[in-house]
Amino acid sequence: MKRHGLLSFFKNYSYSMIILVDVDSFYVSAERIFRPDLEGKPVVVLSANDGNIIARSKEAKKLKIRMGQPTFELGGVVKQHKVEIISTNFTPYGDVSGRLMRILNQFIEKIEIYSIDEAFLDVTGYERIYTDLVAFGHQIRKTIKQWVGLPVSIGIVPKETLAKVASWYAKKQPNYNGVFELREADRIQQALADFPCLEVWDIGHQYNQLLKKNGIETAYALTQCHDVWIQKHMTIEGLRLVDELRGNTRRPVQQYPAPKKSILTSPCFGTPVDDLKTLQEGLNTHVVRCGEKLRRQQSAACLVTVYLQTNPFRADQPQYFNSQATALPHPSSATPELLQYAIGVLNAIYKPGYKLKRVGVMLSGFVPHDYQKPTLFNDVSDPRLRAVSQTADKLNAKYGRDKIRFASQGYSVHWKPRSKFLSRRYTTRWSEILRAQ
DNA sequence: TCTGGGGTCCTAGGACCC
């Protein structure tokens, strides 16, 4: 075991500070903006297909409803405690998230949008303007509550890995009013000593079990482990994170998101599907969606992977999982081409007699969309196909998703995901806007 | 009856090359 004295341990925590803003129970809070009657009640938001719980209000957490818990397990608790159940509705959540991020950007120019409900604000260099970061944190919190109606927690830290620690304390200890700062070495050390490993960023249940077996229960204990041991059991990524906890390195705030390296669309069917024609329709729709995402980031794909899956929870039914990739003859971002190759793969891996729960498509091997590799036969994508796809994108953006469709998408609805408890898209559909009495 | 969707990175092992 490697031991660090306090001085060497935290010597690298110099002035460079980051603020993490994260929304409390984001999906629930987003619903509450338009449904103030949900305030103070136990509320859960379900995954696509209404399968699992993906967000819980504070009150629902108290009822021991777990993250990711299957909806059907809820049963009695719902009736007994009048739990409000809401199907997920990503369009308004995305819209609310955009508003939140724009507000944060008004405060600080350099922000990293880490997820739909979290952002890092790099306040290095702002020390003259905001001498008291805790007061600044409260100001951000108040503004967001007033302008978008979202409750947020705020962690003020010198390293991103510490952000989750600070935000954990901010939520846990009501007397801090949602804002917690970790800056001085001894305070950081104290915070890590009381911080369970499982709560550390990048430590999940597997690693937590492993650490527990070795007597490592807290983040502080983790910082005292030997580098070689950490890298052996938790890869180089694990070592990086421990090094940041020790204060040795700092991941920079990344203002501009890197383009995605793969794009995936693979929602479950609402009801199982076993015939090829319906599968093809489903796959077509997923490929169309993938193509839209691909063009949005100005990439072209070289590889199309299709996979099929039965319901792995149904041990009583025959299982089938298969996936296959095909390399495109040239990079493409044109939906008609992507469709053609994806369907080819589907036909190759389809086997009748299985109740399939999912057909998915993944695009990968990206190059910039205007990249043209010279080849012997000058085999490039027909530019007209891309132009058609882009025109469809523009029209769909203006008039609504799937207003312009590719013929092969079909109109069958029985495979579409379920969502029984849908709320309205208050902010993005005129027809669903809230009316004042 | 009913168990999410979309991503990331790393590692090991095999195929293949010179």
Add this chain to the structure above:
DNA sequence: TCTGGGGTCCTAGGACCC
């Protein structure tokens, strides 16, 4: 008949995140 080292690329699988 026996024998090598170094490199790349790909895939599968496992861990993690929200």
